[in-house]
Amino acid sequence: MAETHILQDLQHQAAIASKVYVQRDYNSGTICKFQTKFPSELESRVDKQQFEETMQTLNNLYAEAEKIGGKSYLEGCLACMTAYTIFLCMETHYEKVLKKIARFIKEQNEKIYAPLGLLLTDPIERGPRVVEITIFEDRSIGFGR
């Protein structure tokens, strides 16, 4: 409860100092994967290990969504046979994992990043081209405007 309060506080009251964008990593093709390199702007705010762990889990979740295997083939064939009308009533595997990702990002924000004055934006709201990290002004240290 206290954690969500911090998150809301941050969004409504704190001023945005800057935004950092983590771009996509296309080395393995067109699958959704983000670079795990630690951006220099966050050095003073968050632990490198923690950040890389968050990005790696995010990448794993996206890999799960886009996995081509028995289950996705079954879903695809079933959809084809019903002339794809099944998509009107059923939620696809991809959408289920996207909801999981949204919950993961919210949880990471509440537990780890909001107390440090950072906010991760769910990449799906940006394309998913980038992971947008908003750095809020740290009033406790007394940053100038």
Place this chain on the structure above:
Amino acid sequence: TCNGHSYIMKNCEYQQIDARALGTPASSFQPCTEMKVPRLRRKWEVFPGKNRFYCDGRIILARQSGILPLTLGLIVVTSVLFFAFDCPFLVTHLTVCIPVIGGVLFLFVVISLLQTSLTDPGILPRALPDEAADIEKQIYTSGSSMYRPPPRTKEILINQQVVKLKYCFTCKMFRPPRTSHCSLCDNCVERFDHHCPWVGNCVGKRNYRFFYSFIVSLSFHTSFIFGCVVTHLTLRSQGGNGLVQAVQESPLVICFFSIWSVLGLSGFHTYLVASNLTTNEDIKGSWSSKRGAEDSGNPYTYNSIFINCCATLCGPMPPSLIDRRGFLPPDDIPPVAAADLELSSFLAKNDTNMVGMPSSGHTS
């Protein structure tokens, strides 16, 4: 100052007229906020591309629906002629399965066609101003001298192959691999295949499977009708009754001309699906074997026809990225309109300055 005062008066008069126009009592004590509460707008209303939306954002169409009505019309007319004139004869002489099969194929064709036309092909939302500024900053810092325009391409490695990513000036971002900007729809589309005028929409990542099932089922449907019509005419000519009239009423001519093009297109797309290529890449010769020694330069292929087909047609179905039915937050200005708003406030500032100048001239 007289001029400054008259400007303020004009403002008040304008507001009062507004109140009367809205039908509320023209009282100067009316709080302004009551008039100005906007209704919540959905994101499709501020969509920057050239698309049209119906049913409050549920249905999306390209700006130019092209010849989609013609396509639908041709299919419906051909099928109706078949059901009306060939089926009765064939049901009595052959089997009742014929109209049943024809009906199923017809339904499949029409449903696939509508799904191809009315689905978001994989439109990428444009970069928000902050993101665009960040990308610009990265381009300028990594670019060469100040006198040459900085390069707007980025080279990356995909499966040990060099691929060039181009910067899209309209959407203000580097296009992901296999993405192309459609000038007719004014959108960047993922895994862009081509813009199909028959279907009235782009064919991209999200609707390629619908497009493929449309042309394949259409091939079957046209071949089926053609076969039935030929059978019908053959049987009639053997019986010797009403051959000429049957030829006139049958959809023979439409079928004959369309069958070759549809079959050809299906064959071509089957080749594309099996080699995990898009029409765009094939036409441009992006991975042609002339460049390198290897026989396939395509970095996206799984090197297996079966896996390529499965990945393209039965792969996971990503959701639409443009979230057209989502609501815009009432406090925020829509991102693309923000630039316009800044411009208009800049002009307003200039206007007040201009109004102020004569007044200051008067006082001095």
